Amino acid sequence: xxxxxxxxxxxxxxxxxxxxxxxxxxxxxxxxxxxxxxxxxxxxxxxxxxxxxxxxxxxxxxxxxxxxxxxxxxxxxxxxxxxxxxxxxxxxxxxxxxxxxxxxxxxxxxxxxxxxxxxxxxxxxxxxxxxxxxxxxxxxxxxxxxxxxxxxxxxxxxxxxxxxxxxxxxxx
Ligand SMILES: Nc1ncnc2c1ncn2[C@@H]1O[C@H](COP(=O)(O)OP(=O)(O)OP(=O)(O)O)[C@@H](O)[C@H]1O
Ligand SMILES: O=C(O)C1=C[C@@H](O)[C@@H](O)[C@H](O)C1
Ligand SMILES: [Mg+2]
Numbered sequence: 001x002x003x004x005x006x007x008x009x010x011x012x013x014x015x016x017x018x019x020x021x022x023x024x025x026x027x028x029x030x031x032x033x034x035x036x037x038x039x040x041x042x043x044x045x046x047x048x049x050x051x052x053x054x055x056x057x058x059x060x061x062x063x064x065x066x067x068x069x070x071x072x073x074x075x076x077x078x079x080x081x082x083x084x085x086x087x088x089x090x091x092x093x094x095x096x097x098x099x100x101x102x103x104x105x106x107x108x109x110x111x112x113x114x115x116x117x118x119x120x121x122x123x124x125x126x127x128x129x130x131x132x133x134x135x136x137x138x139x140x141x142x143x144x145x146x147x148x149x150x151x152x153x154x155x156x157x158x159x160x161x162x163x164x165x166x167x168x169x170x171x172x
Pocket of ligand 3: 017018019034036079080
């Protein structure tokens with residue numbers, strides 16, 4: 001039997017990785033995983049708690065381990081954490097083990113989608129959320145581009161329609 005390809009979604013906070021990933025997995029009858037949710041499941045705590053107790057460095061170590069283990073599976077859709085591409089190891093593993101789709105959006109849309117949500121520790125600082133998101137975009141957009149097989153905009157249509165577009169694009 002042919003190897004079942006994985007689909008890995010990368011992109012910034014509020015791009016829609018978790019939401020679109022679920023639709024995509026439903027449409028393709030694949031299993032859905034989310035690295036943030038997997039870290040929460042394993043620690044029994046939410047992401048903000050892990051950042052508070054272990055620092056971003058501790059969170060990144062957990063994230064790298066979870067992505068390594070999940071990406072070894074076959075036939076899954078994986079929504080990765082927004083900062084996971086900072087790890088060269090994770091970028092290499094994602095590229096080697098599946099089709100990587102970069103969900104691209106604007107800082108404006110990110111703000112509208114995540115501003116009221118208190119679960120993103122990097123936005124719970126003194127710095128204005130817009131400035132944080134712009135800084136992260138400057139640091140990371142080229143990493144998303146580097147790892148991506150496909151780039152799909154998520155600011156112009158609903159999450160369901162974006163999932164349909166991905167199915168057509170990758171020809172599954
Ligand atoms: N294409 C879309 N159109 C409209 N709303 C969307 C779209 N995609 C996601 N959303 C909404 O934006 C919010 C954030 O989306 P989601 O949690 O999927 O982002 P994420 O990329 O997983 O972010 P994070 O990296 O922080 O986990 C959710 O409330 C979701 O319903
Ligand atoms: O962009 C980031 O660094 C993050 C994105 C989220 O998915 C979570 O992994 C966490 O809030 C950090
Ligand atoms: Mg998510």
